Amino acid sequence: MINETYYKRRYVVTAIFLVVILIYVIRLFFMQVVDQSTKQVANSMALLNQTIYPSRGLIYDRNGELLVYNQPIYDITIIVKQIKQNFDTIGFCNILGITREEFEERMADIQNRKKNRSYSQHTPQLFASQLSKEELSPLQESLHRFKGVNIRKRTLRDYTYNSAAQVLGSVGEVSQKNIEADPYYTRGDYSGQSGLEKTYENYLRGEKGVEIILRDNKGRLQGSYMDGQYDKKPISGGNLITTLDIRLQILAEQLLSGKIGSVVAIEPKTGEILALASNPTWDPKLLVGKQRSENYRKLLNDKTKPLMNRASQAQYSPGSTFKTIQALSALQEKVITPRTIYPCSGPSSTPIRCTHHHGSAINLENAIEQSCNPYFWGAYRDLLEKNKDIIQSFNIWREDIKSFGLGERFKESDIGEQSRGSIPSVELYNKLYGVNRWNSRTIRSLSIGQGEILVTPLQLANQAAAIANEGYYITPHLNKTDSFLTKRHDTKIDKQYFACVKQGMRRVMTNGTGRYYQVDSLQMCGKTGTVQNAHGKDHAIFIGFAPLDNPQIAVAVVVENAGFGATWAAPIASLVMEQYLTDTIQRQEIKQRISTTRLNPDVKE
Amino acid sequence: MMFLGWLNIYSTTSHETDLSPWSFQTFSGKQIVWIALAIVSAIVLVLIDHRTYDVVAYLIYGIWIVILLLPPLFTTGVKGSVSWIPIGPFRFQPAEWAKCITALAIAKWMSRYEYRLKGWRDLVVPIIFLIVPAIIISVWEKETGSALVFAAFFLMFYREGMSGYVLLIGAAAVILFILVIRLDVVQLSWGIGNVGIIAAMVLIMFIALYFLLFRLELKKESLILTGIIILTYGISCIINIWIPVNFNIISTITATLSALFTLVLAILYRNRDLAIITLFIVGSVIFSFGCKILFPKLPNHQKQRIEVILGLREDPTGVGYNAKQAGIAIGSGGITGKGFRNGTQTSMKYVPEQHTDFIFTTIGEEWGFMGTFAVLALYVAFILRLIQLSERQKDMFSQIYGYCVVSIFIAHIVINIGMVIGLLPVVGIPLPFYSYGGSSMLGFTMLLFIFLNLDAARVEKL
The missing domain is CATH 3.90.1310.10 (Penicillin-binding protein 2a (Domain 2))
Structure with missing residues (x-):
């Protein structure tokens, strides 16, 4: 061996190298095994x-x-880098029907990083969006001529x-x-x-x-x-x-045109909602695609509040339609019988005057038929005064009423937008008048469905369905295939008491306020309501069902500030029932008259 | 036998060469041409009589110096570097071969019969041999990375008898540089001064004390020096309570006092070692201030690269982009990697210079820690084998040349991988056997196979 003197130095050289490599291995171990963050970044x-x-x-x-489906729409994208060479700009503009200037302007926008943050000249950039098939087809045929231009398909809702x-x-x-x-x-x-x-x-x-x-x-x-x-x-x-019947829905909306109001129709045996119409409304196509945001803003600012689903969200006092369940509660609590008589002195009755001119009701059926205010005041007073303690009586009554689905949202229902309505409580009156400072007379308006009580049209229709079913209702719902929604709710009223009230409602249509709008063969039953309110003319309300013997449809109609329930709500309900039961409308002249009458000038067509 | 063993190692590593530029069809195609060419030239290099190399070493060296001057005349330059000569579709980089040719020349000079490496005078000629091409490459061709490799020859000088202090001084210079630059931005919260320069001065004095106490065993004198240091700092601290003191100046004064002290001792005792310590202190102080003053005057891109490495600069899009992307690619490989050709970072070109200088990232991403560990292990085996072979050479020429080969390979491996994993500044030098590039491929082949030829000739001489 040569150079023996420094022989040991080979180890130093080796050691230096090994130490460096060891450091590298440790470093790599930390980078690759210990540190996990780079993996996500990568x-x-x-x-x-x-x-x-x-x-x-x-x-x-x-x-x-088919009500709602998907329409294809097309976006045109361009890759800026590719259209920079040999691009037939004039041909492209001609096909799309735009001018050269518009093209240049759009290109400038695309390449402006302030407006288009994710701009890259290598990736597809949106050139035009939401074109229909018709608008696109000329381009599609000659797409091969335009390298760097691509079409991207998306879908939108169509109706x-x-x-x-x-x-x-x-x-x-x-x-x-x-x-x-x-x-x-x-x-x-x-x-x-x-x-x-x-x-x-x-x-x-x-x-x-x-x-x-x-x-x-x-x-x-x-x-x-x-x-x-x-x-x-x-x-x-x-x-x-x-569960909707689209023809019934269209009819209901037609009848509501020019008015503010709603129509709800329910199949009583199943709780399936046949129609849920609310006016003013809009063309569903308006809230699709590129015009959505602008139209949405317009609807939002419309003072007639078209975006609100009045059928399930608007709250009204039920007025005389409430007398049907007032009668049932009184019967159930045994303060009246079908033959009970309360005197009526017409408009001079106290403390509630009667709005109708008729003789004293001879029985309950007659009282419902004539919508006799003093009769129901008498029954309600007796109901509340049955027990010494008015609070106990009031709460019994309240439970009876609430068992018709009033005062609460339908929790199992698939209707998203619902209002609760309101059935006043003891606490409310204690607050309004003071504890022990109120009595049956104080809250007498409740007897005829006025005052602190509020219901939604959906609840009214459901109430009509519960009467038609003689004591129960199925949660009203919109999905026909979901059996979880068909939950039965029994009212607190025994079945035996319904026949008399249903007869009364039948007589409303044959002899009473609804007599002008009945189709005798369909055995329509109903109750009109004319509700005083703070916003102008009375609200016209109607609830009903048909036919009497085997109810197929229950309806509630509310027309805001229209006047008498008999005049405006009853014909609408009657036509809806006719359409559903006979699949046609015989009384075209009524349909014509109602649907062309504009009661509210603010409502847009 | 030995030759076969060598071929084995070479083939193991070179086999992976045609795998590594996998995702680059055109590059891997060209690379296969280069590999073929490398094998042919390897055979030629082995077949040539070993004495030829000894004989023509100076001649080739001279010719090559001329060739090195050519590239800037032919090209306009790629990324600032003008080291290429275009030959048809390929670009030839003479700098890659210069290492081998310089190694031959230095080996020849140092293996002269009368040559003995005893003092620094004996190193003057070899250093000139290596510094000429290094300067041409870095200044004329603007290829700093390749020039840096020439510094590796000092490893060989050390093995052949150069004083170990040279390496130590080199290490000290690097440490002082890092201290001064890295800590320069940190201001003293108490008194005035930069932590960088103060730390450097204190370190210098500690090294001086260490030699005084443990090497020269001058206990009393060390005690006095310690006293001087503590006294100056103590007084400054006390003064600082009332008047803010510039500790930069105090540290420099203390260091100067220490130098004066050792100088006095050197004269009194007529001791050469003490004079060296004095020189060391003075040199270090000048070096430290040199760094502080000259660093801001460096060309911008080099300065920024160093700043990024030292953590002084966070710059993911600019200078730090390469290193950051390389880190992400390697880190995302995990333990086992993403599998052959499945690397997302590398195949999607996030890492720049993917197939050349940053080829190690592909290994890291696609083969994971297992892959990188295996590659490092192969390199260790390779280098250890080279050292062993160099050690058993019977004549000086072969041994010195062998150590040149060892040094150059070590430099390439350490600098390239160090840069890829973010421990060293980004300098563009290839990873032996992996990086794409014909010139470097042939350069490494020359280095290795000339040595194998010499090794084979060893048997003849017995």
Whole structure:
């Protein structure tokens, strides 16, 4: 061996090298094994999770009529880098029907990073959005001529009928709140914002799929990651069959035109809602696509509040329609019998005057037929004074009334927008008048459905259904296929007491306030109401069902500030019942007259 | 036998070469051409009579110095570097071969019969041999990275007898540089001064004390020096209670006092070692201030690279982009990696210079820690084997050349991987056997196979 003197130095050289490599190994161990953060960073940089949207479920009416479906719309995207060379700008403009200047302006917008933050000249940029098939087809045919121009398909909601806007609801871009509440959503997603679209959002939306795409350092997409091994196919949304009868719904809306009000029709045996109309309303197509936000703002600012679903959200005093269940409660608590008589002195009666000119009611049926105010005041007074303690009596009465579904939302129902209504409580009167400072006379308005009591049209229709069913109702609902919704609720009134009240309601239609609008063969039963209110003319109200023997339909109609219930609400209800039971309208002249009458000048067509 | 063993190691590593630029069809295609060329040239290099290398060493060296001057005349430059000569579709980088040729020349000079490495005078010629191409490459061709590799020859000098203090001084210089630059931004909260310069001065005095006490065993004198240091700092601290004191100046004064003290001792005892300590203190102080003053005057991109490494600058889009992307790519590999060709960061070109200088990131991402560990283990085996082979050479020329090969490989491996994993500044030098590039490939082949030829010739001489 040569150079023996420094032989040992080989170890020093080796050691220096080994120490450095050891440091590197430790460093690599920390980078690759210990530190997990870089893995996420890496994924977010190189992998683009491209969402594939599922098609949203369709909505049908009870007879299989398609109500809501999806229309394809098209976005045109361009890759700026590619259209910079040999692009036939003039041809492109001609096909789209735009001028050269418009094209240049749009291009400038796209390339303006202030307006378009995610701009990259390598990725598709939105050039024009939400074009219909017709607008697009000329371009589609000659797309090959325009390298760098791409078409992106999306879907929007479309509607077969200009009807049921509030019930169906609308689909819109998710809000920040939606995103926070449900991690399923990301910015730019669509979700049901109201009505059935909202209630059945999770069912209708399906499940988004994802395609993982590799993205290079310039943001260019480079094809699928791991041959699509981790991709997920979208799952289409479920179709929804509703309980609505679209022809009945259209008729109801037609009859309401020019008026503010609502019509609710329920099949009593099933609780299925046949029609849930609210006017003013809007064409559901207005809240779709690019014009959605502008139209939404218009509707929101409309002083007639079209966005509100009056059928389930507006609250009114029930007026004389309330007398039907007042009678039932009095019968149940045995303060009256069907043959009980209370005297009536017409308009000079005290403490409540009678608005109708008729002789003293000879029995309960007659009192309902004539809507005799003093009769029901007498019955209510006796009911409250049956026990020494008015509070006890009042609470019994209150429970009877509430058992018809009043004063609370229908909790199991799939109607999203509901108001509670209100059945006054002991606490309320204690607060208003002081403890022991009120008696039956103080709250006498309740006897005829005025005063502190509030109900929604939906609750009124349900009440009519409960009477038709003689003692029970099924939660009113809109989904025809969900058996969980068909929950039976029994009222606190025994079945035996209903026959008499139903007879009374039948006589309203044959001899009483509803007599002008009945179809005898259909055995219509009903009760009109004319409700005083602070906003002008009386509200016209009607509840009813038909036929008497085997009720198929229960209806409630409210027309705000219209006047007599007999004049405005009864004909609407009658026509709705006729349509549903006979599938046609014989009395076209009434239909014509009602639907063309404009009672409220603010209501837009 | 040995030759076969070598071929084995080489083939193991070179086999991975055609795997590594996997995602780059065109590059991997070219690389196969380069590998073929490398194998042919390897055979030629082995077949040439070993004495030829000894004979023509100076001649080739001279020719190569001329060739090194050529590239800037032919090209307009790529990314600031002008080290290429375009030959048809390929670009030839003479700097990659210069290391091998310089190694031959230095080996020849140092293996002259009368040559003995005893003092620094004996190193003058070899240093000139290596510094000429280094300066041409870094200044004329603006390829700092390649020039840096020439510093590796000091490892060989050390093995052949150069004083270990040179390496220590080198290490001390690096530490002082880092201290001064890194801590320069930190201001003293009590009194005036930069922590960087003060720490450097204190470190210098501690080293001086260490040698005084443990190497020269001058107990009394060390005690006096310690006293001087404590006294100056103590007095300054007391004064600082009333008047703010500039501790930069105090530290410099203390260091100067220490130097004066050792100088006096050196003259009194007529001791050469004490004079060296004095020189060390003075040199270090000048070096520290040199760093402080000259660092801001460095070219901007080099300064920024150093600042990023030292953590003085956070810059994910600019200078730090390469290092950051490399870190993400390697880190995302995890323990087992994403699998062959499944690397997202590397195949999507997030890491710049992916197939050349940053090839190690592909290994890190696709093969994970297991992969990087295996590659490092292979390199360790490779280097240890090279050292062993160098040690058993019978003539000086082979041994010195062998150590040149060892040093160059170590420099490449350490600098390249260190830069990729963010421990060293980003300098563009290739990773042996992995990086794409014909010039470097052939350069490494030359280095290695000339040495194998010499090793094979060892048997003849017995």
